[in-house]
Amino acid sequence: MTDLHEYTAYTYNPDIDMEETQYWILCAEDTPPSRPRTPMSDWFFQNCANWGAAYAAEKFPIPTSKNVMFRSHNGYTYMSVIMPKTELATHYRSNKFKESLDFIINNYIHIISTEKQQLLQKAEKIKHYQFDKATYTELSKILDERVDATKQMYGTIFFLNQGLGTIYNLFQDLCENMLGITSSTATFQNLLLGASESFSGIEQELQTMAQKAIDLDLVSELCENKPEDVISKMKKSDKGQTWYQSFSAFLHTHGWRSVATNDYISPLWLEKPSIPISHIQKFAGSKLQSVPNNEITDAIQDRKNLQDALLKKVPIGQKEWFETVMQIARAFAAWKHEHKQYCEILQTAITRHALLQIAHKLEDSGGIQQSEDIFFMVPEEVQKLIYSAGTSNQNLTVSQRRTIWEENKKFIPPPLFSKVAPDQAAYLLLKTKNPIAMELALGMTTTIATKNELGLSGQVASQGIAEGVARVVLSQEELSEIKGGEILVASTVGPNWSTVFPLIKGVIVEHGGMLSDAAILGREYKIPVITNVNSATDIIKSGQTIRLNANSGNINILQALENKRLLVVDDEKDIIDTIEELLPMCEITRATTFEKAVELLNSKTFDVTILDIMGVNGYKLLEIANNKGFISIMLTAHALTLEDTVKSFREGAAYFVPKEKLSDLSDILHDILENKQKENIFWTHWYDRYAPLYEKRFGHGWQNKHKEFWEIFKKNEY
Structure with missing residues (x-):
């Protein structure tokens, strides 16, 4: 196979591929703009991921989708889903779907454990393989084994994503329909916290290396040198040698990872220790977020308490099913993070290592000019060189493909190829209910289906x-x-x-x-x-x-808030303290009495005044501020009534904010100041923000009490 562009059979061809489906969506999470895959990585992904998606479709057939497919366009990955064409096909898939659902519910723990162990064993073989003693045919076998391992990896990933992902989506639906809890709420998210007890291994290890440098009084050697110079500096002292020995042990265990997981061309930490050292430097000089073990334990206990409270609200006849689905959803959330350590991260590193070791032998025999040339070939071409004992070469092909790859970096991949309108493409994708497709295209569907x-x-x-x-x-x-x-x-x-x-x-x-x-x-x-x-x-x-x-x-x-002068008037000092914390970019002047506020309004200039209604005669202060030409926001807890809301706007306030929504202040100020620049009405988004709160507080139809005002208000004509 020598075609420079179509080095994989999965190269996107609109004449053929648009006959199978009506749309192809960019997998921007895998290949974002400026990050096209090199030919070797693209070949591995397209061949192995398409195999894995087909395997998942056979093992766990979703009634509403037949198969996920991938194509390559200039090194960028596109995805689509084939749907069953007849009701009979859907019915057949529905029957098999129920069997598959029972199978994965009963066996998912064993499947995860077995697949993890097998992939780790295959990785260990490559880590310890003596490539310098390998014959050409043995190298050929190693390459075949890496293809097989990558197929197994994607088969596992897609099968579990499709199976457990379907159950996770079911759990979302149960929470929303049965309990009124959506996935964006803290309640739902807290149900998944602590799911991964082995969380943050690499981050903790990096912090440990930073702390070791601090304990050995080596911060200057670590932080005041370029990352690539740190090791040589450390080796000059006994304490530095102690740190370096720990770092070498760290690399031996954790160095099997690259900067990128979507391409083999990125160096491993083992090959370029300056990469982890740059992280260690930052950790040594920064105040860090951390996830201590006691916090993980607390999160698990909090989650259990929340789970127990929610189960009390579930109808008795559905409790066992709800709890089963919840446990699987939590296991899926844990697996989503953990599997990447032994799948995408580790397997990418292992395959890169194997390819480079093969390349070294081909370089020695003249088959390629430098080791990294192998990333611009595909396995068949490498096998051809291996079978000829490196006597033929791929130098011209490699050179031309490298040039094309560099050009592809500048290419902006279209987010969508489609026969239908973008919103229709989003609808078709959502209709498949396929967890793999939904995850890969999520963001694209949100963008093309809705407008904020x-x-x-x-x-x-x-x-x-x-x-x-x-x-x-x-x-x-x-x-x-x-x-x-x-x-x-x-x-x-x-x-x-x-x-x-x-x-x-x-x-x-x-x-x-x-x-x-x-x-x-x-x-x-x-x-x-x-x-x-x-x-x-x-x-x-x-x-x-x-x-x-x-x-x-x-x-x-x-930027609109930088150095803006604010007068905050409230008889509760802790409210003013909170506002200062929320708006650190502003110059805030405080007043806790009406008299002090009047004095300040008459002696200083402010961009905005924030006035409490109760306790400091807020309406009188609003009148004074209006006469001075100052923009004012009315802030209240005790005066949160329909009458005070309407009165505040009618008397010239730019906004009316319940104190329980203090956290919205910077958003509101940003809107107000931008609208002032554009000479727009100030309270553009008030109704969008607070109508749900007023509905809850004052009941359905609360607008009817001042119907004429709210009708004009919503039209921004008042």
Whole structure:
């Protein structure tokens, strides 16, 4: 096989592939823009993943979908799903589906354990294989074994994703329909906390190496040198030698991982120790998030208490089934994180190592010019060189393919190839109810199926609120640029990105679901995560101050709030303290009495005043602020009534905020100041934000009491 472009039979061909299905969606989590696979990696994925998807479809047939398929376009992966064409086919699949469901419910623990053990054994063989003594035919066999191992890996991944994922989706439906709990709520997310008791192994080991440098008084040697120079500096002292011995042991165990898991071309930590050292440096110089064992134990106990409380609300006849499904959903959540350590991370590293060892022998015989050339070939071409004992060569093909790959990095892959409109493609995908497809395309379906009217926002994957400096990361290689306390903004987060989670305050990603790496890591490290944020890496820039509210899913760029002068008037000092914590970028002046507030309003200038209604005569202060031309927000707990809401807006307030929604203040101020610049009405999003709260507080039809006002209000014409 020598075709430079069609080195795999799974190269996307619209004339053929559009006959099988009506759409092909970019798997942006696997191959984001600027990260096309090299030919070898692409061949391995396309051949092995398509085999694995077909295997999963046979073992666990979903009635609404027949098979997931993958294609390659310029090194980027696209996915589609074939659906059963007849009712008879659907009926047949339904019967087999029930049998498969029973099988996986009864055997999933054994399946996970067996597959893990087999893959680990195959990896150990390669780790200890004496490649320097291997014959050409033995190398050929090793290459075949890596193909088989990769097929087994994808077969396991897709089978369990399809089987356990279906049960997980069922659990989501049960929680929502039976208990009114959606997957974006803290209650649902807490049910999955502590699922992985072996969580954060590599992060803990990196922190241990950082702490060892601190204990040995080696922080300057570690942190004041370039990562690639640290080892040579450490070897110059006895204490440094002690640290280096520990680091060597660390590499021996944990060095079998690369920066990227979607391509064999990225170096392993074993090959380039400066990669883990750069993480250790950051850990030694930063205040870290951590997941101590006692916190994991507490999370498990909290989860058990929550589980017991929820089970009391489940009808007696469904409790056993609900509990079974819940346990499997939790096991699935744990497996989603853990399997990547011995599947994608380890197997990628092992295959790279095997390919490089084969390449060294081919390089010695002149079959290729340098070892990394093997990544621009495919297995058949490597086997051809092996069978000729390296006497033929692939140098021209390699050179041309490398040039094409470099060009593909600049290519912007379309998010969708489709015969139908984007929203129809999203509908067809959702209709399949296939967990594999839903996960791979999640984010794309959200983007093309819905439009968010409130601006930059997404799906809540781990609750919380964070403010900080944004760090936009477009590739794994840029992870080293992250500093402690920053907010990570990325197209996607892979399993190897876990090393930065102890450092950061929050995460915003364009692609990923509730069981993505970003979501799982965020919940375990108790940092807020918002996924499926369309165009986040284009809109947000590194260095901007941003606020992500992973309770509402909203994100604000806070440049509009920098150094803004605020007067906060409230007779409760702790409220003012809270506002200062929420708005550290603003210059806040405090007043706890009406008299002090009047004095400040008459002597100073403010961009916004935040006024309590009760206790400080808020309406009189609003009148004074209006006369001074200051924008005002009314803040209240005791005066949360329909009458005070209407009165505040009628008397000129820019916003009316219940104190229980204090956390919304930066979002609201951002809206107000942006609307002022655009000369728009201030309270554009008030109704969107607080109508559900008012519905709960004042009952259905609460708008009818001031019907004319609310009709005009909602039209932004008042």
